Amino acid sequence: MDSSQLIGITTFTYLFSTILYAALFIFKAGRLGPVATIFTLVAFLVQTAGIGLRWLESYQMGMGRAPLTNMYESVVFFAWTIIFIYLIIEWKFKTRIIGAFAVPFAFLAMAYASFATGISKEITPLIPALQSNWLIAHVVTCFIGYAAFAVAAGLGIMYLMKNTSETRQTTNDSSLLGSLPPLKTLDDITHKTMVFGFLWLSIGIITGAIWANSAWGTYWSWDPKETWSLITWFLYAITLHARYTRGWGGTRIAWLAIFGFVSVIFTYYGVNFLLAGLHSYGSN
Amino acid sequence: MKDKNPLWSFFASVKLALFTLFILATTSIIGTIIPQKETAQWYSEKYGEAAANLFQVLAITPDMYSSVWFLALLGLLCLNLIVCSIDRFPGVWRQITANNLETPVHRLEKMSPQYTWQSNESAEITASSLKSSLRGLGWKTEEQTSAEGILLFAQKGAMSRTGVYIVHTSILVIFAGAIIGALLGFKASVMLPETRSTDKVYPFEGQAPINLGFEVRCDRFDIEFYENGMPKTYRSRLTLLEDGKAVAGYEEKEVVVNGPLRYKGISFYQSSYEPYQEFLVTVTNKKSGLTETAIIPYQQQHNSETSGLRYGVINAETRGQSVSRAKIWFADDDGEPSLFWLDDGKQATVERSKSNYTVAVKQMYATGLQVARDPGVWTVYIGCGLMILGLMVAFFMSHRRIWLFISETSGQTSSILMTGHSNKNKAGFEKTFQALTQAIQPRS
Numbered sequence: 001m002d003s004s005q006l007i008g009i010t011t012f013t014y015l016f017s018t019i020l021y022a023a024l025f026i027f028k029a030g031r032l033g034p035v036a037t038i039f040t041l042v043a044f045l046v047q048t049a050g051i052g053l054r055w056l057e058s059y060q061m062g063m064g065r066a067p068l069t070n071m072y073e074s075v076v077f078f079a080w081t082i083i084f085i086y087l088i089i090e091w092k093f094k095t096r097i098i099g100a101f102a103v104p105f106a107f108l109a110m111a112y113a114s115f116a117t118g119i120s121k122e123i124t125p126l127i128p129a130l131q132s133n134w135l136i137a138h139v140v141t142c143f144i145g146y147a148a149f150a151v152a153a154g155l156g157i158m159y160l161m162k163n164t165s166e167t168r169q170t171t172n173d174s175s176l177l178g179s180l181p182p183l184k185t186l187d188d189i190t191h192k193t194m195v196f197g198f199l200w201l202s203i204g205i206i207t208g209a210i211w212a213n214s215a216w217g218t219y220w221s222w223d224p225k226e227t228w229s230l231i232t233w234f235l236y237a238i239t240l241h242a243r244y245t246r247g248w249g250g251t252r253i254a255w256l257a258i259f260g261f262v263s264v265i266f267t268y269y270g271v272n273f274l275l276a277g278l279h280s281y282g283s284n
Numbered sequence: 285m286k287d288k289n290p291l292w293s294f295f296a297s298v299k300l301a302l303f304t305l306f307i308l309a310t311t312s313i314i315g316t317i318i319p320q321k322e323t324a325q326w327y328s329e330k331y332g333e334a335a336a337n338l339f340q341v342l343a344i345t346p347d348m349y350s351s352v353w354f355l356a357l358l359g360l361l362c363l364n365l366i367v368c369s370i371d372r373f374p375g376v377w378r379q380i381t382a383n384n385l386e387t388p389v390h391r392l393e394k395m396s397p398q399y400t401w402q403s404n405e406s407a408e409i410t411a412s413s414l415k416s417s418l419r420g421l422g423w424k425t426e427e428q429t430s431a432e433g434i435l436l437f438a439q440k441g442a443m444s445r446t447g448v449y450i451v452h453t454s455i456l457v458i459f460a461g462a463i464i465g466a467l468l469g470f471k472a473s474v475m476l477p478e479t480r481s482t483d484k485v486y487p488f489e490g491q492a493p494i495n496l497g498f499e500v501r502c503d504r505f506d507i508e509f510y511e512n513g514m515p516k517t518y519r520s521r522l523t524l525l526e527d528g529k530a531v532a533g534y535e536e537k538e539v540v541v542n543g544p545l546r547y548k549g550i551s552f553y554q555s556s557y558e559p560y561q562e563f564l565v566t567v568t569n570k571k572s573g574l575t576e577t578a579i580i581p582y583q584q585q586h587n588s589e590t591s592g593l594r595y596g597v598i599n600a601e602t603r604g605q606s607v608s609r610a611k612i613w614f615a616d617d618d619g620e621p622s623l624f625w626l627d628d629g630k631q632a633t634v635e636r637s638k639s640n641y642t643v644a645v646k647q648m649y650a651t652g653l654q655v656a657r658d659p660g661v662w663t664v665y666i667g668c669g670l671m672i673l674g675l676m677v678a679f680f681m682s683h684r685r686i687w688l689f690i691s692e693t694s695g696q697t698s699s700i701l702m703t704g705h706s707n708k709n710k711a712g713f714e715k716t717f718q719a720l721t722q723a724i725q726p727r728s
């Protein structure tokens with residue numbers, strides 16, 4: 001059993017998790033709840049083992065490096081972090097429905113990593129510029145932020161769905177969306193998740209700047225990737241201020257959570273493929 | 285500042301902040317789509333004359349992010365931050381330092397969460413036992429006695445109210461660091477062939493070379509490859525020289541990517557290299573101990589004047605532009621010449637009738653160094669540290685306050701009103717508050 005098999009298995013288990021959470025949501029099959037959680041937890045552990053094993057394999061291949069340095073590895077880590085954050089939210093807020101909106105992101109990420117053409121799964125050694133502990137810190141912190149923003153976007157979608165249904169009909173308890181947490185709770189969790197993401201994105205940008213400075217002597221060069229991470233950061237800063245000082249909430253924040261995540265995706269993915277820059281290592 | 289003049293209010297407003305951040309976010313996109321720092325000719329070829337001119341007029345090219353209008357936007361953000369902080373901070377400071385014992389009881393009665401109970405002791409005894417159990421739980425109380433009763437007050441995290449201001453200040457600190465770097469620093473580069481030294485480097489902006497005030501010599505440059513052919517390490521060995529003499533502690537210092545060399549505030553970064561069609565051959569006569577080094581073009585014979593030896597590289601195997609093995613031709617005035625292959629960068633012993641020689645060969649390279657001085661970088665890092673600190677304080681800490689008002693109902697009994705407030709995370713505080721009420725009530 002090698003790491004790519006373990007990670008490959010995770011793709012399917014996250015698909016199954018998605019189905020379980022969707023069933024929970026659609027059929028209100030409450031008894032499935034613990035099954036979904038346990039299944040997801042096991043899938044998560046398998047993925048953790050897979051990532052760990054990949055690390056070990058890199059040592060066996062004589063290049064010893066953290067499994068976080070190309071597109072494939074970062075997408076896998078992204079999915080891992082989404083599940084991690086989701087499980088914490090499930091545990092803290094005692095609600096499973098959110099899984100139907102968060103776990104699919106992890107599945108999509110894994111499916112992309114596994115099946116997209118042009119993504120190499122090989123363990124390749126690090127070119128000199130990438131041999132830095134700051135790079136590892138940079139990737140880890142950025143992806144914790146990105147994953148939080150993914151979960152926030154899922155919550156935003158949930159909020160909007162529930163909100164539309166509540167304005168359309170008055171007796172919604174029997175409806176599908178009636179089982180979602182109250183709007184107020186959703187709004188609160190969305191905000192908290194974004195705040196959490198903002199902190200990590202800030203740390204991610206800073207560690208990236210320190211890395212750039214140790215490699216090239218410039219901590220900021222307005223390279224497209226850097227600039228997009230800053231644009232994303234501005235967007236979330238706007239969201240925080242609009243909420244905190246202008247009392248924005250509800251639908252607007254939900255839209256901003258979705259919009260912010262679109263910017264995240266562009267920073268993470270779009271820049272590598274559509275624009276050129278220092279970070280083009282991700283495109284192999 | 286209370287009679288707010290409209291200009292002040294404008295610059296203090298959060299609306300302006302939202303506006304500026306939004307404009308910064310959207311205009312920043314332009315420079316990620318239109319490549320920056322290309323030549324005028326490049327732009328007109330790519331976008332056509334008219335568009336290229338327009339870009340130039342709008343200062344989108346060649347360097348939008350240091351254009352006047354972009355810097356003005358950043359300046360506006362700073363001004364906004366400064367005015368907003370001056371406007372609000374005094375109020376926040378008043379909340380931090382407020383004497384909460386002055387809060388009137390009728391205000392406390394309206395606050396929530398709230399909890400009341402009775403005690404079978406006098407107000408004084410009740411107060412002192414409440415005080416000690418609160419202290420045991422980490423809440424240090426102040427108190428004030430009045431005709432109506434005894435007011436106890438305790439708080440945690442008052443300073444957390446400054447978190448937001450730490451974040452805002454950190455942004456100003458980072459900008460200050462960037463300005464220091466821009467005004468007093470430089471970014472330059474130099475392509476330095478092995479064995480050569482220079483005291484001049486060439487800035488990215490501006491034409492005149494910069495004089496370092498000392499010399500830097502490249503002793504050696506090496507590339508290592510992984511088995512699959514990917515580059516593993518680019519490594520220069522540099523020696524710094526003052527008045528022609530090597531500076532102690534700066535001899536043959538290793539510089540790799542992510543591992544710069546720093547001296548007198550100037551940092552040397554490994555950034556590129558250039559392979560030459562020449563070889564550095566070092567020959568040591570083992571008997572006499574004499575060493576000579578020569579730079580020899582490919583497939584040319586070198587006749588050493590000092591030793592009388594003749595040698596050259598007659599063949600080479602390459603990997604890309606880098607030589608991996610070289611075939612050496614070596615002769616002295618005695619016997620047949622020696623012919624042998626040698627890995628690049630390695631040495632071998634050649635046994636000749638009169639003496640043995642060590643011969644080392646390596647392809648000649650120039651190392652590409654990025655040379656930077658940035659006296660603002662530590663200011664930037666301090667700003668970054670402050671930002672993280674401030675964000676943690678602003679997001680995860682709150683100012684929690686509790687009041688207990690104990691009034692004597694008769695000589696031997698008293699009633700207690702407990703209330704509290706938190707500026708953030710009210711739900712979490714309510715739980716803490718409930719737990720606290722349970723913990724400090726005497727069990728009956």
Ligand code: HEM
Pocket residue numbers: 234237240241244245296297298299301305361364365368372448451452455675678679
């Ligand atoms: C990129 C720049 C900025 C960042 C990263 C930033 C960050 C923050 C953060 C993290 C908070 C706390 C929000 C919360 O607790 O949920 C905050 C609050 C606030 N910010 Fe900013 N900010 C920025 C720019 C500005 C500007 C330009 C203004 C100017 C008006 C401003 C005004 C405020 C105000 C008034 C608050 C609420 C403060 C309070 O609690 O009394 N911010 N900011």
